[in-house]
Amino acid sequence: MAGDDAFIERLSRQAFADFDPLAGPHTLSLTQGDGVVTRVAVRDGERLGFVVLQFGPSVGWIQAIAVSPSERGQGVGRTLVAEAIRVARRTGVRRLRLTTAQANVEALELFLKCGFAIERRVPRHYARGQDACVLGRAL
Numbered sequence: 001m002a003g004d005d006a007f008i009e010r011l012s013r014q015a016f017a018d019f020d021p022l023a024g025p026h027t028l029s030l031t032q033g034d035g036v037v038t039r040v041a042v043r044d045g046e047r048l049g050f051v052v053l054q055f056g057p058s059v060g061w062i063q064a065i066a067v068s069p070s071e072r073g074q075g076v077g078r079t080l081v082a083e084a085i086r087v088a089r090r091t092g093v094r095r096l097r098l099t100t101a102q103a104n105v106e107a108l109e110l111f112l113k114c115g116f117a118i119e120r121r122v123p124r125h126y127a128r129g130q131d132a133c134v135l136g137r138a139l
């Protein structure tokens with residue numbers, strides 16, 4: 001939808017700046033291509049957050065998820081994850097995965113509460129050397 005790209009670019013730049021100095025264009029590029037589904041959460045015409053999903057034959061990945069800073073802590077993230085799970089089930093993949101920083105307490109809490117478990121840790125995964133972990137959930 002018109003305006004979604006600008007919203008995703010702006011929010012990504014803000015939300016992922018610690019991990020990727022080019023997060024805006026990088027996240028936007030993730031929304032292009034085959035097997036990608038992007039959902040934007042909207043309330044009263046205002047964009048609140050987004051999730052970008054990428055599907056392979058048996059596994060789906062949450063490539064990016066973010067909620068506007070002023071809207072966090074109100075269940076928008078949970079709604080986006082629930083939508084991601086719904087889309088993944090419809091697509092037919094067996095598992096949904098994502099990578100997040102090991103220090104990202106908000107994201108870890110959100111995903112653990114949504115039924116994900118830590119599958120493995122990835123030392124120094126991000127450009128600035130932060131460790132990551134891969135989380136997964138059966139569908």
Ligand SMILES: CC(C)(COP(=O)(O)OP(=O)(O)OC[C@H]1O[C@@H](n2cnc3c(N)ncnc32)[C@H](O)[C@@H]1OP(=O)(O)O)[C@@H](O)C(=O)NCCC(=O)NCCS
Pocket residue numbers: 015016064065066067068071072073074075076077078079098099100101104105106107109110111113
């Ligand atoms: C991670 C993020 C998407 C969560 O979105 P949100 O809308 O704030 O999440 P919700 O309000 O749906 O919260 C769901 C759960 O997450 C956890 N959570 C959210 N914010 C938290 C915080 N500041 N501290 C601890 N736990 C938190 C809580 O367990 C919460 O459960 P509860 O509702 O039972 O309390 C949001 O913080 C964000 O956009 N962060 C920046 C981008 C990012 O880090 N993305 C993840 C990278 S993969």
